[in-house]
Amino acid sequence: MTDDLPVLVIDGTRFTDLDGFAREFSRLLSGYTWRGNLDALDDVLRGGYGTPAGGWVLRxxxxxxxxxxxxHPETARRLERLLPRVDPSNRATFEARxxxxxxxxxxxxxxxxxxxIRDHGPGGRESADGIVLELR
Incomplete structure (x- = not known):
């Protein structure tokens, strides 16, 4: 039941890009700063990076x-920043994206x-992490 879970709140009015989202999300973490890498976000959601143990609500x-x-504009900006580090074997797919x-x-x-985030909640591949996302 989500009523018993800690609630962490992200305020979408407090940022306008991925860097701002990373700062807003990091504000929720105890002793860890997330820098916007989506693979690292996956790790943070698994626990041990300053999130509550035993599941929580991300409102x-x-x-x-x-x-x-x-x-889309911010998505393109992020992809442009990542492009120089893309492995040559994945470059064509990345450029198409x-x-x-x-x-x-x-x-x-x-x-x-x-x-x-949803992958770590009900019905997700890593649902045992118990993260409930509420979009408001």
């Missing part, structure tokens, strides 16, 4: 504001973050 207020802030974001198509950064 994302003003999530529609965040959906816009972390939309970047072009898709530039056209305003495909999943956004908001979609990706939400998917990572």
């Amino acid at each position: 994302w207020v003003a999530s529609e504001t965040s959906r816009v802030a972390l939309g 970047l072009e898709e974001a530039r056209r305003g198509a495909g999943p956004t950064l908001f979609d990706e973050i939400v998917a990572v």
Whole structure:
């Protein structure tokens, strides 16, 4: 039951890009700073990086504001920053994803973050982590 779980709140009005989201999310963590890497977010959600033990609620207020802030333009900006470090074997796929974001198509950064979080909650691959996402 979620009534018994600690509630951590992200305020979508407090940031306008991924770096701001990382700062806002890190504000929730005890003794750890998350820097915006989605693989690292996955690790943080598994526990041991300053999140409550035994499950918790992540209440994302003003999530529609965040959906816009972390939309296709910010997705393309993130991909452009990552491009120089992409392995040559994955470069064509990565560049296609970047072009898709530039056209305003495909999943956004908001979609990706939400998917990572939901993977650690009810019905997700890592549901044992017990994270309940509430988009408000």
